[in-house]
Amino acid sequence: MEEPDALQELIAHFAAIPGKKVLVHGGGRTATDVAGRLGLESRMVQGRRITDADTLDVITMVYGGLISRKVVAQLQAAGVNAVGLTGADLNLIRARKRPVGEIDWGFVGDVESVNGDGLHALLETGAVPVFAAITHDGHGQLFNTNADTIAAELAAALSAYYDVTLAYCFEHPGVMRDLNDPNSLVAELTSARYRTLKDDGTIKEGMLPKLDNGFRALAKGAQHVVVCKSDQLQFQQPQGTWLTEA
Amino acid sequence: MEEPDALQELIAHFAAIPGKKVLVHGGGRTATDVAGRLGLESRMVQGRRITDADTLDVITMVYGGLISRKVVAQLQAAGVNAVGLTGADLNLIRARKRPVGEIDWGFVGDVESVNGDGLHALLETGAVPVFAAITHDGHGQLFNTNADTIAAELAAALSAYYDVTLAYCFEHPGVMRDLNDPNSLVAELTSARYRTLKDDGTIKEGMLPKLDNGFRALAKGAQHVVVCKSDQLQFQQPQGTWLTEA
Structure with a gap:
């Protein structure tokens, strides 16, 4: 901003x-x-x-x-x-x-x-x-x-x-398996899959604090957490990466 | 401050x-x-x-x-x-x-x-x-x-x-007839007296906007206006110069 x-x-x-x-x-x-x-x-x-x-x-x-x-x-x-x-x-x-x-x-x-x-x-x-x-x-x-x-x-x-939705906005549509492939959006990210993608280096750097904080918010009671572009905010169900604890 | x-x-x-x-x-x-x-x-x-x-x-x-x-x-x-x-x-x-x-x-x-x-x-x-x-x-x-x-x-x-009291705080106890004489505090300042003291140069410079604004606030309905030191604020009836429209 x-x-x-x-x-x-x-x-x-x-x-x-x-x-x-x-x-x-x-x-x-x-x-x-x-x-x-x-x-x-x-x-x-x-x-x-x-x-x-x-x-x-x-x-x-x-x-x-x-x-x-x-x-x-x-x-x-x-x-x-x-x-x-x-x-x-x-x-x-x-x-x-x-x-x-x-x-x-x-x-x-x-x-x-x-x-x-x-x-x-x-x-x-x-x-x-x-x-x-x-x-x-x-x-x-x-x-x-x-x-x-x-x-x-x-x-x-x-x-x-x-009923809270926590939205982290940044320049990408969400967590991307490949930043060069717009079709590689991870629409749902479980904490288990997050660990895997973190370990293999797919998710790194600036994404890590957002996702760590997102999962912490979920664990502390926030009902929904999404990482998305700001142009998705106005929608009831923004397109992006939704975090789930499962 | x-x-x-x-x-x-x-x-x-x-x-x-x-x-x-x-x-x-x-x-x-x-x-x-x-x-x-x-x-x-x-x-x-x-x-x-x-x-x-x-x-x-x-x-x-x-x-x-x-x-x-x-x-x-x-x-x-x-x-x-x-x-x-x-x-x-x-x-x-x-x-x-x-x-x-x-x-x-x-x-x-x-x-x-x-x-x-x-x-x-x-x-x-x-x-x-x-x-x-x-x-x-x-x-x-x-x-x-x-x-x-x-x-x-x-x-x-x-x-x-x-019931509003507007207090302008500054480094003096109020409007002073003589800045070097601590006993020269003007305890009550009517708008007529203000005009006189302004005309004869007793009140000048930094005081003018405070007093002009103070009298304007009185005219617009503020119940009380006082110019004082900040150590007077805590008192129900601060010592200082009280403005009156009369």
């Missing part, structure tokens, strides 16, 4: 989803760009950002400000009553600082709890929450937190109140 | 205010600093910022991201159920682009309407709205908007639902 055209499309598709809905976004490429313009080096390990105090400020400015507020303004223009949040707002998502092991991730937080009652109450007012991938510890500290994980945790928490 | 110590104090004083409350903030000094680090020149006319597209991005990052999200996290730590908003969120404050006259202010918006019902509903949930001084036009465009004006418009809109 960091290119104007793609964002416009996503906004239109998201606006067309019937029923209550929540959007979770990051903004990594813009953050890297802004950090560079401020003379800060972006240090990534395993595709994840090491977040020192200056980098957290950039994340807070870019995810929590620039992207959040623009997306909300555009959703409002599309008739969606959006509200741009972080996990600190209304104390919706608490996290703890990731323990320092081989790597010190800095101000990266792992989700500890979701305020399901608060989020449910907000959704019942008709508001459409738009979450930047930022959480807090309840003692004044913000954290950079993986957007895929936040989406999974929100889906799991909301499953106590609603 | 842009120095850590002063912010900590403001947070504590604001947290101590009984009843429903709303905070409005800007962040001009930090925006000027971030703009400078990004190689953007800050152009000010009559103390107000000319806001081109790049400057609007900085405002959105700094007011709408960095300051908003940090203040909310700190208010949550102080037991206040804060939610950090711009006027785009929940379509709460609509504005129109300031017409180009002698000066083209760029993406500066003048408040057109406040969604009083939406704000009232949010306050009734127990949430404490924290507004960054940003509005929108309902068609996807954000605007930089004067924080004092936003505060006045919110106070006027909320006067239909509540």
Whole structure:
């Protein structure tokens, strides 16, 4: 969603989803760009950002400000009553600082709890929450937190109140056995088959956190999980890869 | 509120205010600093910022991201159920682009309407709205908007639902006949006396927009308007300069 055209499309598709809905976004490429313009080096390990105090400020400015507020303004223009949040707002998502092991991730937080009652109450007012991938510890500290994980945790928490579909959107139609063959979409992915495709290298890199988080959300109660293109969001039954626990 | 110590104090004083409350903030000094680090020149006319597209991005990052999200996290730590908003969120404050006259202010918006019902509903949930001084036009465009004006418009809109006190906080105890004499506080300022003190130069510069907006809020229905130090906020009847229309 960091290119104007793609964002416009996503906004239109998201606006067309019937029923209550929540959007979770990051903004990594813009953050890297802004950090560079401020003379800060972006240090990534395993595709994840090491977040020192200056980098957290950039994340807070870019995810929590620039992207959040623009997306909300555009959703409002599309008739969606959006509200741009972080996990600190209304104390919706608490996290703890990731323990320092081989790597010190800095101000990266792992989700500890979701305020399901608060989020449910907000959704019942008709508001459409738009979450930047930022959480807090309840003692004044913000954290950079993986957007895929936040989406999974929100889906799991909301499953106590609603029939939830968690949709991970990206540039492919879903899990592809062969990225060059548009007919190789895996329409249903069991956790057993996921392990096999992971072991043989068919599924790798950026897909792994989405799928790991997707299966975790299923295990924690989310009713449906799909990986798809955003143009599928508006359909009751999006085409993509549906995860099943069996 | 842009120095850590002063912010900590403001947070504590604001947290101590009984009843429903709303905070409005800007962040001009930090925006000027971030703009400078990004190689953007800050152009000010009559103390107000000319806001081109790049400057609007900085405002959105700094007011709408960095300051908003940090203040909310700190208010949550102080037991206040804060939610950090711009006027785009929940379509709460609509504005129109300031017409180009002698000066083209760029993406500066003048408040057109406040969604009083939406704000009232949010306050009734127990949430404490924290507004960054940003509005929108309902068609996807954000605007930089004067924080004092936003505060006045919110106070006027909320006067239909509540007995509202609009408090402008700054570094002095109120309007001083002589800034060097702590005993020269003007405890009550009528609009007639305001005109006199403005004409003779006693009241000038930064005070003028606050007082102009304060009297406008009174005229539009706000029940009480006071200019004071933030350490007075927690009192039912803050010491400061109270405006009266008489």
